[in-house]
Amino acid sequence: MAENDNLGNLLARRGISRRTFLKFCTALASSMALSPSMVPAMAESLAKAKRQSVIWLSFQECTGCTESLTRSSQPSIESLIFDFISLDYHHTLQAASGFQAEEAREQAMAEHKGKYLLIVDGSIPVAENGVYSTIAGMTNLQMLEDAAKGAMAIVAVGTCAAYGGLPKARPNPTGAVSVTDLIDDKPIINIPGCPPIGEVITGVLAHFLTFGAIPELDTVGRPKAFYGETIHDRCYRRTFYDQGLFAETFDDEGARKGWCLYKLGCKGPVTYNSCATTKWNQETSFPIESGHGCIGCSQPDFWDMGGIYEAVSEPLTDLRGPAVTAVVAGAAAGVAVAAMNKQSKQSAKDRHFKVSSETLDEELKK
Numbered sequence: 001m002a003e004n005d006n007l008g009n010l011l012a013r014r015g016i017s018r019r020t021f022l023k024f025c026t027a028l029a030s031s032m033a034l035s036p037s038m039v040p041a042m043a044e045s046l047a048k049a050k051r052q053s054v055i056w057l058s059f060q061e062c063t064g065c066t067e068s069l070t071r072s073s074q075p076s077i078e079s080l081i082f083d084f085i086s087l088d089y090h091h092t093l094q095a096a097s098g099f100q101a102e103e104a105r106e107q108a109m110a111e112h113k114g115k116y117l118l119i120v121d122g123s124i125p126v127a128e129n130g131v132y133s134t135i136a137g138m139t140n141l142q143m144l145e146d147a148a149k150g151a152m153a154i155v156a157v158g159t160c161a162a163y164g165g166l167p168k169a170r171p172n173p174t175g176a177v178s179v180t181d182l183i184d185d186k187p188i189i190n191i192p193g194c195p196p197i198g199e200v201i202t203g204v205l206a207h208f209l210t211f212g213a214i215p216e217l218d219t220v221g222r223p224k225a226f227y228g229e230t231i232h233d234r235c236y237r238r239t240f241y242d243q244g245l246f247a248e249t250f251d252d253e254g255a256r257k258g259w260c261l262y263k264l265g266c267k268g269p270v271t272y273n274s275c276a277t278t279k280w281n282q283e284t285s286f287p288i289e290s291g292h293g294c295i296g297c298s299q300p301d302f303w304d305m306g307g308i309y310e311a312v313s314e315p316l317t318d319l320r321g322p323a324v325t326a327v328v329a330g331a332a333a334g335v336a337v338a339a340m341n342k343q344s345k346q347s348a349k350d351r352h353f354k355v356s357s358e359t360l361d362e363e364l365k366k
Contacts, residue, residue: 045210052209053112054119055105055147056090059140060133060167060176061122064195065158066092072198073282084209088116091135102136109150117208118151118186120144120179123160123167127175144182153187153214154179157201159297162190162221169303180221189214190221194297197278200226220300222272231294232268234276237261255291265309266293273298 025043029036058066087093088108089101096104108116122140125132130139138146148154156179159165167176180188191201204223207215215223232238240246240260247254247261255261262269268276271294275286288294293309296302 042210045212051084051086052205053108053116054085054087054205055108055116055151056087056093056119056121057140057143057147058091059120059122059124059144059161060174061158061160063092065121065201066090068193068195068198068280069157069201070198071281072202085117085205088112105147109147113150115152116150117153117155117205118147119155119157120161121157123164123176123178124182125167125174125176126182127173132174141182144179148183148186151186153189153208154183155189155191155204156180156221157191158196159192159194159302162192163300165194166303168301187214188221189217189223191226192222192298192300193273194295194302196298197226197274197280199278200274218272222298226274226278227272227298229272229274230269231271231273231276231288234274235268235288236276237288250291261288261291261293263311264293265295265307265311267296267299267302267305267312268294269312271296271299 022039022043025039026036029039029042089105091101094101094104124130124140124144126141130141133140135143156162160167160176161179164172164176164178164181167174168178180190189204191204193200200223203226204215207223207225215225218224218227232241235241237258237260240258241262245254245257245259246263247259248263249255250264260266266288268288275294276288279286279289295308296305299305
């Protein structure tokens, strides 16, 4: 792309009509929970935007976050990489390797100093000076601190980067920590999930490109547009929960009829994510729809919060059917709120969120 070019000109040269572009922006706005009235403004902003330099660092992770990214449809991975961003460094997706790969990272950091977006997936080991994971002779800690200095903002993709994830689970032999445990002078957006939904990753990037600022965040750094409600709030099995109809085993009559999986350990009542609405693989399904309860993977320290098949609280109420619907619903809300309040306070204490979302936006505008 030429220095004075923008996305609008690029898309026009590729034969993408204004009508097609508006339809794309409509789908994107919907995925970001924005009002339809925002579509024209989004289209105008994106058309004028320059391609954003992005450096993606992968540390202690399983590549699941990248796998999820490649399955995004709004925008698709092709549109994201070739039209909207300049993905200057990514272990899995880049063509270069070895010395050339590291040279590309260093060149992008120098050319776009103060303007590039840094994406991190995977936790960072700090035990024994970080020797448990190294890249090109640098520890993950050294590479993160080096890349963070010139970044405009940081996106922690996946629960490992956002909160430590599985590597941080007890006894945490590598001393795994999250990005926010180490960096406190840059705006940070957490996109947790094991892995996150592809459209959530690309939606956050699109918001950044459209508005030039980070989206509104909750107390643990997650975008409220995607993490503002519990999975239980929007789950299609919620009606069975309210009626006191629960599967007792994974192969009983209740399971076959699609009843609530709460008794089988579903963490939906205390897990904030958009799985039930955005879903996976172009809105095909999500874990609860495929018959397995939510494991709470977008919550801090979810690996150490009890067994996957243990109910959130035992018991919430009598759970004997329609006669106790109000009691069940009320108890569920109380448990969810209490758990999240406790979790949020602990997360705030542990992670020392020193910058409010308002301050982050101000920093980005400088």
